[in-house]
Amino acid sequence: MTTVGYELKRLSSKNIVSPKGFKAAGIHCGIKHKKKDLALLVSEVPASVAGVFTTNAIQAAPLNVTKEVVYNSKKMQAIIVNSGNANACTGKQGIADAYEMQQLAAKKLDIEPFLIGVASTGVIGEVMKMDPVRTGVEKLELSNSLENAIDFSQAILTTDTVMKNTAYSTIIDGKEVLIAGTAKGSGMIEPNMATMLGFITTDANIESHVLQQALSEITDLTFNAITVDGDTSTNDTVLVMANGLAGNDSLTTLHPDWSNFYNVLKAVCEDLAKSIARDGEGATKLIEVEVEGAVSDGEARKIAKTVVGSPLVKTAVFGCDANWGRIIAAVGYSGATVDPNKISIKIGNALMVEHGEPVPFSEEELIQILKANEVKISVSLEQGNGYGLAWGCDLTYDYVQINASYRS
Incomplete structure (x- = not known):
């Protein structure tokens, strides 16, 4: 059947x-x-x-x-x-x-x-x-x-x-x-x-x-x-x-x-x-990074993993700071093929960057988006059809405390 x-x-x-x-x-x-x-x-x-x-x-x-x-x-x-x-x-x-x-x-x-x-x-x-x-x-x-x-x-x-x-x-x-x-x-x-x-x-x-x-x-x-x-x-x-x-x-x-x-x-x-x-140690939020338009699915996943793994991105999310510069920097050092003039970035539904250019946004709106238990970051590259997802969490004070005393 x-x-x-x-x-x-x-x-x-x-x-x-x-x-x-x-x-x-x-x-x-x-x-x-x-x-x-x-x-x-x-x-x-x-x-x-x-x-x-x-x-x-x-x-x-x-x-x-x-x-x-x-x-x-x-x-x-x-x-x-x-x-x-x-x-x-x-x-x-x-x-x-x-x-x-x-x-x-x-x-x-x-x-x-x-x-x-x-x-x-x-x-x-x-x-x-x-x-x-x-x-x-x-x-x-x-x-x-x-x-x-x-x-x-x-x-x-x-x-x-x-x-x-x-x-x-x-x-x-x-x-x-x-x-x-x-x-x-x-x-x-x-x-x-x-x-x-x-x-x-x-x-x-x-x-x-x-x-x-x-x-x-x-x-x-x-x-x-x-x-x-x-x-x-x-x-x-x-x-x-x-x-x-x-x-x-x-x-x-x-x-x-x-x-x-x-x-x-x-x-x-x-x-x-x-x-x-x-449930990352000390975490308060799940972060999902979605990448589309990469050269391949593998490169899309590489970029997504690099962004969600960036300590600066993770701490920005923890602090509810809409610092998209940290996101685009991580995209750039991921090692994947990118054209800076074609990159667009969203946090939640808020467009931050379009074709490499900053877009005006409401700080109040972004703070509310970043206060949520789950935060989504979307990156569009316009390089191909590659698509990838990665997940991580914010980096908090508690992470340091937990791991500073793990054996004791």
């Missing part, structure tokens, strides 16, 4: 365990002082898997373990996650501890270790406290309840102020397919992936290599289009598990309902990416 024109549907009542065949748990085991810090996500059956990881040359031990599962096993049935300790830059002991976490989860679930991914987030350079992990794994009680989904989402957080969850449904071969996601990320965010963990579940039937292609493409448009502070972490990971329990025919790019699946997966990733940008 082809579902031409079917609208994707966001599901406010659904969560990471809503797709068929998934269960989760999250507890406080003692890695952190009080908050939940150990989580487990499990599929009833081995699932197709896709993953994207940090481009930082320094990569945490859990990434090595998880990459083996994604690239060698090409199936995943469970993910064990801890917060409070990144298990990064911890040498041979860190690798041993990551493998032990994999083994502990395998023993608890009575499945093969090569079907289990490992993810960690928190302080870099401290050896993992394994005794709390060992006892904690035994205490994890899996369920597909809303409470357990919330526990999982809370247990992966560090400096985040809110959980980040989303879910959508679509129709494939006449069957309802769900895709849901949860993520963490607040600071050290400059993806080419960022201090960011993202976990996505779906009951769609799709082979791993097809899923990987889709996730890689979508990541460039979503997770790699956000920035908080320009720092790229050692632990960034996004994983998608697709267990096929919805019962649709196996998806490929030639499947008549491929666009339904692709668009829903993109919607989940975009929601999570924007939630991370909105």
Whole structure:
């Protein structure tokens, strides 16, 4: 059955365990002082898997373990996650501890270790406290309840102020397919992936290599289009598990309902990416930068990311200062092809620059636009058909305070 024109549907009542065949748990085991810090996500059956990881040359031990599962096993049935300790830059002991976490989860679930991914987030350079992990794994009680989904989402957080969850449904071969996601990320965010963990579940039937292609493409448009502070972490990971329990025919790019699946997966990733940008450490506003008329989509995204990542732009937005000079300067140093005489800039609906010339504007109107929780900056270049979006947040006094005392 082809579902031409079917609208994707966001599901406010659904969560990471809503797709068929998934269960989760999250507890406080003692890695952190009080908050939940150990989580487990499990599929009833081995699932197709896709993953994207940090481009930082320094990569945490859990990434090595998880990459083996994604690239060698090409199936995943469970993910064990801890917060409070990144298990990064911890040498041979860190690798041993990551493998032990994999083994502990395998023993608890009575499945093969090569079907289990490992993810960690928190302080870099401290050896993992394994005794709390060992006892904690035994205490994890899996369920597909809303409470357990919330526990999982809370247990992966560090400096985040809110959980980040989303879910959508679509129709494939006449069957309802769900895709849901949860993520963490607040600071050290400059993806080419960022201090960011993202976990996505779906009951769609799709082979791993097809899923990987889709996730890689979508990541460039979503997770790699956000920035908080320009720092790229050692632990960034996004994983998608697709267990096929919805019962649709196996998806490929030639499947008549491929666009339904692709668009829903993109919607989940975009929601999570924007939630991370909105929750940047100390942030008060989400900033969206839209660039049109670039030489290519890639150059448009480069410009958008440069503008939204500019500390001067971010502080201007925080201070409700309509300083468009900072925006056009960032466009200029982005490295993309631009003609200064063709650049137009808007903040919200207010035109600031047209074809390189300043346009009179109302300071009072711009202050109200910049006071909003979400601020949109639009840049038009008239160089081609390239289009791109990027998201970030304002830079506040609280960002400095949070990161000046992170280890303490």
